Amino acid sequence: MAVRVDLNISLDGFATTTDQTPEEPFGRDWPRLVDAYTATRTFRARVLHDTSGAGTTGVDEKYAAAYFEEVGAEIMGAGMFGLHDHPDDPDWRGWWEDEPPFRVPVFVLTHQARPSIEMAGGTTFHFLSATPEQALGRALEAADGKDVRVGGGASVVRDFLRAGLVDRLHVAIAPILLGRGIRLWDDLRGLESGYEVTSEAAPGGTTHLTFRR
Amino acid sequence: MPARFVYWMNVSLDLKIEQAPGEQGGGAWMRIDEPLHREFNARARAMSGSVEGRVIYETMEEYWPAARDDESLPGFLREYGEIWTDAPKVLVSRTRTHAEHNTRIVGGDDAIEQLATLRAESEGDIGVGGATLATQLLRAHLLDELLLFTHPVVLGTGRPLFDDHDEPVELDLLEQASFDQGVTMHRYAVRGARAAAG
Numbered sequence: 528m529a530v531r532v533d534l535n536i537s538l539d540g541f542a543t544t545t546d547q548t549p550e551e552p553f554g555r556d557w558p559r560l561v562d563a564y565t566a567t568r569t570f571r572a573r574v575l576h577d578t579s580g581a582g583t584t585g586v587d588e589k590y591a592a593a594y595f596e597e598v599g600a601e602i603m604g605a606g607m608f609g610l611h612d613h614p615d616d617p618d619w620r621g622w623w624e625d626e627p628p629f630r631v632p633v634f635v636l637t638h639q640a641r642p643s644i645e646m647a648g649g650t651t652f653h654f655l656s657a658t659p660e661q662a663l664g665r666a667l668e669a670a671d672g673k674d675v676r677v678g679g680g681a682s683v684v685r686d687f688l689r690a691g692l693v694d695r696l697h698v699a700i701a702p703i704l705l706g707r708g709i710r711l712w713d714d715l716r717g718l719e720s721g722y723e724v725t726s727e728a729a730p731g732g733t734t735h736l737t738f739r740r
Numbered sequence: 741m742p743a744r745f746v747y748w749m750n751v752s753l754d755l756k757i758e759q760a761p762g763e764q765g766g767g768a769w770m771r772i773d774e775p776l777h778r779e780f781n782a783r784a785r786a787m788s789g790s791v792e793g794r795v796i797y798e799t800m801e802e803y804w805p806a807a808r809d810d811e812s813l814p815g816f817l818r819e820y821g822e823i824w825t826d827a828p829k830v831l832v833s834r835t836r837t838h839a840e841h842n843t844r845i846v847g848g849d850d851a852i853e854q855l856a857t858l859r860a861e862s863e864g865d866i867g868v869g870g871a872t873l874a875t876q877l878l879r880a881h882l883l884d885e886l887l888l889f890t891h892p893v894v895l896g897t898g899r900p901l902f903d904d905h906d907e908p909v910e911l912d913l914l915e916q917a918s919f920d921q922g923v924t925m926h927r928y929a930v931r932g933a934r935a936a937a938g
Contacts, residue, residue, distance in 0.1 A: 538911065538928075539755045539900065546908075556908055702913050702928055706906035712754035716896030719753070724892040726924045732913035734926065736753065 529674045529694040530663065532684050533594050534711065535561045536698050541708035542681035560701050563733040567591040573628045586729035590697060599673025600666040601629050604683035605637040608652065620644055621652060629678075632669040634662050636683060659690045681709040688715055695739050696722075702732035743788060743862035744884035745855075746927075747874040749901060751888050756898035757871055764799040769893045771921040776889070777816050779919065781823060783887070788863055789828035791846075791855060793870025797831045797839075800824055800869070805841055830858065832873055852880050856934070875903045881934040885927060886911065892922035 536542045537560060544556035564570055568582030569591035582588065605611060609622035621627070623646070630649035634657075641654040655662055666675040677687045687693050698711065712718070722738035729735065749757055750770050759767055772780075792800065807813055807821035829843040832851055839845055846854045859866070859882060868874050868883065877883040886901075911928035918924050 559908070559910065702911035704902070704905070704909040704911070706902075706908070710754075712894050712896060714896055715754075715894050718894040718896075719892055724753070724922055726890075726892075726918065726922070728913065728916040728924075728926070730913075732911070732928075734916075734924075 531695045533697045537705040539704045540710045540712045541705040542711045543708040563587045598676045599670025601633040601676045603678040607679045608635040697737045700734040743866045746865045746885040747868040748887040752895040756895040758899040759895045787865045790867035791830040793873035794833040796870040884933045890924045
């Protein structure tokens, strides 16, 4: 059982984009950052419920498929669940719609106490006010011998990396420089020590970098 | 075909070029062994010339012409000394008035426009040395390619590939390769570079 992270970042290391507007809630940079992933067959089937078999099948797909394999529990920040947009709505069920792609217990880090929510397809959201170590303890228990994924966002991933809790970090580096946002690597000098680092380029231009210990 | 300005740099995984100020390409975090240096030599030899900022030029000027004939150095370093010294170079500087080793000096307020003319009227790949100059060329839409040799370390802090650049730059991967000790090479085309006639 391993603690795993998969993240999309820019060549200069930014895991978030900053050009969102009310008219373009994701902005224009976000699709550039995640295009190679969202075009994969796995993403289309698992996240968008597109059962037609459409989507890319190359190197990017290999990593996308691995993303969901052997995961027994997931940890995410409140932002990734969608809590920041609806902080005062006790009935808000997140932005992952009725059948989220996780299909495992998901621990959402928030200081707000909320009852757990059971979704279709095997996903249950639990809400925790906890340190990374405490959250990981709960998730490992729930994963029952399988892996735990720390899904994001970038700040949560950085907390887990700084705490030395991540066994496998996979970043898909998109061929774009953003120059601003939340940078994954800040304050992580020397992160590579203790890890084996490998790199694989996809023909579309994404570089898949993996830190493994 | 106009020439292409190729910004060639050794970088860390987090796209830093220096851990400490003044490393000037000599940082101990780089994993440059003989096969990698021979790759550098071959690529440098294939370029039609280079444009270099003053700081990097003076670092090179101090070392490579002398390295050419230094019998205590291994052959691949002497060879690079010869390549650098003989190559046609443009030194971008407001203060220098004289340079040897096949070097022309470009200075003044219109230095970047002079480089635009050089690019339009030359051929092949012209190496760009120095982050300050590369940032100016990027802002002027005169940078055509990035040639990055990435060393498998996270520096966390330090000087980035470009100075204070916060506009998105879209890239297309042209070529990539892997070397010993986890070093990788990626060559990207910069989208939106100015057409040569401009």
